[in-house]
Amino acid sequence: MGLTMYMGSLDVEFVRQVEQADNFQQALDLLADATQRLGFTQALYGYIPTIPRKRDGTWYPLKLNVRNFPSGWVAGWEPFTEIDPYYRACFSGTGLIEWSDVQRSEQITPVQRRAFEYLGDFGLSCGITVPVHLPFGRFAVMSAIADRSCRNWHAVRNEARDPLFWMMHAFTKVIFDRGFESQIDVANPVSLTNREQECMRWAACGKTSTEIGIIIGRSPETVRLHIKNSIAKLNAHNRAQAVANAVELGLI
Numbered sequence: 001m002g003l004t005m006y007m008g009s010l011d012v013e014f015v016r017q018v019e020q021a022d023n024f025q026q027a028l029d030l031l032a033d034a035t036q037r038l039g040f041t042q043a044l045y046g047y048i049p050t051i052p053r054k055r056d057g058t059w060y061p062l063k064l065n066v067r068n069f070p071s072g073w074v075a076g077w078e079p080f081t082e083i084d085p086y087y088r089a090c091f092s093g094t095g096l097i098e099w100s101d102v103q104r105s106e107q108i109t110p111v112q113r114r115a116f117e118y119l120g121d122f123g124l125s126c127g128i129t130v131p132v133h134l135p136f137g138r139f140a141v142m143s144a145i146a147d148r149s150c151r152n153w154h155a156v157r158n159e160a161r162d163p164l165f166w167m168m169h170a171f172t173k174v175i176f177d178r179g180f181e182s183q184i185d186v187a188n189p190v191s192l193t194n195r196e197q198e199c200m201r202w203a204a205c206g207k208t209s210t211e212i213g214i215i216i217g218r219s220p221e222t223v224r225l226h227i228k229n230s231i232a233k234l235n236a237h238n239r240a241q242a243v244a245n246a247v248e249l250g251l252i
Contacts (some may be wrong), residue, residue, distance in 0.1 A: 051137030
């Protein structure tokens with residue numbers, strides 16, 4: 001059964017509107033409006049353009065692009081961007097994640113429990129998270145949240161599960177079809193200049209600085225400077241590690 005056949009006429013209109021959005025921010029506004037029609041009060045969308053878990057076992061932080069969140073919430077959220085329990089729960093399966101299930105989990109660490117408490121202080125304790133695991137290890141996630149003003153949470157949750165699942169997948173497909181993924185704000189992005197990327201691509205092919213210089217029409221000293229800058233940006237110790245990090249981040 002196709003997405004539009006399942007979702008019904010109202011959600012077909014949602015997809016049509018997202019397809020006509022001029023940019024990611026407009027599309028996110030439409031997503032928030034659609035979740036509000038389902039009874040939710042806040043919405044967020046996050047994207048990590050690489051495999052979320054690093055080779056050393058740590059995690060890349062997840063930047064939350066939010067709509068209708070309480071003022072001031074972001075100031076204290078920074079310590080939780082890597083250990084966000086709802087974010088971590090996305091890697092125990094591919095289905096919807098009810099926040100209450102995560103909150104009851106015996107696997108939650110004390111610092112993750114503080115994340116629950118922090119959001120709860122802002123009235124954000126009831127929600128549903130929908131992960132999408134994309135090709136090449138990339139990851140996207142949506143959460144629809146109901147704050148203290150929601151008086152019928154159980155009814156909202158029960159009626160919204162299937163629509164949220166299909167809405168998230170349809171939304172993400174349109175975002176990538178339109179090329180909006182580069183507009184999504186991500187945490188601590190590493191950005192290489194075009195010339196740095198070019199030098200790193202040739203370095204990944206095993207070329208020396210002298211050989212790269214000949215290929216791109218620059219001196220070996222200039223190539224070494226670009227690669228040195230790339231090594232620093234990629235938090236690497238040498239050229240080989242910088243190449244590995246650049247590949248992992250999807251930069252080359």
